[in-house]
Amino acid sequence: MSTEISEKINCLIIGSGPAGYTAAIYASRANLKPVLYQGIQPGGQLTITTEVENYPGYPEGVQGPEMMVDFEKQAQRMGTDIRYGLATKVDFSSQPLKVQIDEEKWVEANSVIIATGASAKWLGLDSEQRLNGYGVSACAVCDGFFFKGKEAAIVGAGDTAAEEALYLSKICSQVHMIVRRGEMRASKVMQERVLKAENIKVYWNSETEEIVGEKKVEAVKIKNNQTGAITEVPVSAFFVAIGHQPNSDIFKGFIDTDEAGYIKTIPGSSKTNIEGVFAAGDVQDKIYRQAVTSAGSGCMAALDAERYLGEKGLH
Known part of the structure; x- marks a missing residue:
């Protein structure tokens, strides 16, 4: 060469x-x-x-x-x-x-x-790319403010995901946190804070099946990896925090x-x-x-x- x-x-x-x-x-x-x-x-x-x-x-x-x-x-x-x-x-x-x-x-x-x-690392869902910028974001600190008082979902299990979930919990009415395994990778201190937050609900052993919405995020379908059950949760925003x-x-x-x-x-x-x-x-x-x-x-x-x-x- x-x-x-x-x-x-x-x-x-x-x-x-x-x-x-x-x-x-x-x-x-x-x-x-x-x-x-x-x-x-x-x-x-x-x-x-x-x-x-x-x-x-x-x-x-x-x-x-x-x-x-x-x-x-x-x-x-x-x-x-x-x-x-x-x-x-x-x-x-x-x-x-x-x-x-x-x-x-x-x-x-x-x-x-x-x-x-x-x-940003993404999950690789079609709906995630289609709604990127319309409720889907990889930065809660940047975009969480726009969903004040609304419900939001966040996917991830590390320190960043925990930090962003806590940040959202101060702005949003309810935060739905999707964790793939039965435990988090985040430090013990961060995990404790997340679990103590009253308006953060953690979905263990779960992953995102699909983000629902035509022009903006309206809901997220969460699949439980152990039972296969799919739950549809109404949310206005979906944050990806997988690194x-x-x-x-x-x-x-x-x-x-x-x-x-x-x-x-x-x-x-x-x-x-x-x-x-x-x-x-x-x-x-x-x-x-x-x-x-x-x-x-x-x-x-x-x-x-x-x-x-x-x-x-x-x-």
């Missing part, structure tokens, strides 16, 4: 969610001449979110896709070279860093900011990740174990996973890259 280099880039940004675009804004202002490849889903996870009400500066709220268009326009106005394309392979074994785009051309970069995000998958596969072998695949950064920075490579947003953050924290870490990555390039005399 040929690794002939077609282009040399000073600061390459991979990914186009809040982290990637914020990094691009800062890198452009620092005159790093950034090139940003948008990846498979330009705008990232926010493009499958409807209303965003918790991002500062939008007093009336904003649609997720619209917000990402605003981010893109701002990065473009600052001078970022924004391109369609997907990073498909990397070679970080030596400087300059090499990245393959669309399985075709290789580019060389003095610095790389990884902002490839994480993808996220960080989009870090192409960097493995070069970049240190944790057991779940999240990129490890040096605490208090966006630096990875490879000099000149920085990571921002959900690909390295499994705790907060909010647009505003992603944007903040994108800012950090650009400032770290600027400092690095300055020290190397490449600014």
Whole structure:
């Protein structure tokens, strides 16, 4: 396979969610001449979110896709070279860093900011995809507010699912929690809190048969794995909390990740174990996973890259 280099880039940004675009804004202002490849889903996870009400500066709220268009326009106005394309392979074994785009051309970069995000894991139901954004969501903290006083279902058994169920219990009248086995994976403390909450009903040894509704979520069919019985429960929202998958596969072998695949950064920075490579947003953050924290870490990555390039005399 040929690794002939077609282009040399000073600061390459991979990914186009809040982290990637914020990094691009800062890198452009620092005159790093950034090139940003948008990846498979330009705008990232926010493009499958409807209303965003918790991002500062939008007093009336904003649609997720619209917000990402605003981010893109701002990065473009600052001078970022924004391109369609997907990073498909990397070679970080030596400087300059090499990245393959669309399985075709290789580019060389003095610095790389990884902002490839994480993808929510889904159950794989047709009804789940059809009603995504119409009551189906993978983020209770983002979307729970819209179902205030209503009944909601949540599927999952880990700490995130338990946290989100408790969060929903403060907003929704009733929370129906669907757990596949006879026990949860969540920590004992989180389990106790869930079981103590009066308005959380746990369905043990159960899974989601189908989400019911034509234009929006109206009910969920829950199947008991032991008896085979199916119960239809009226709900207005259905939250999937079975985990996220960080989009870090192409960097493995070069970049240190944790057991779940999240990129490890040096605490208090966006630096990875490879000099000149920085990571921002959900690909390295499994705790907060909010647009505003992603944007903040994108800012950090650009400032770290600027400092690095300055020290190397490449600014």
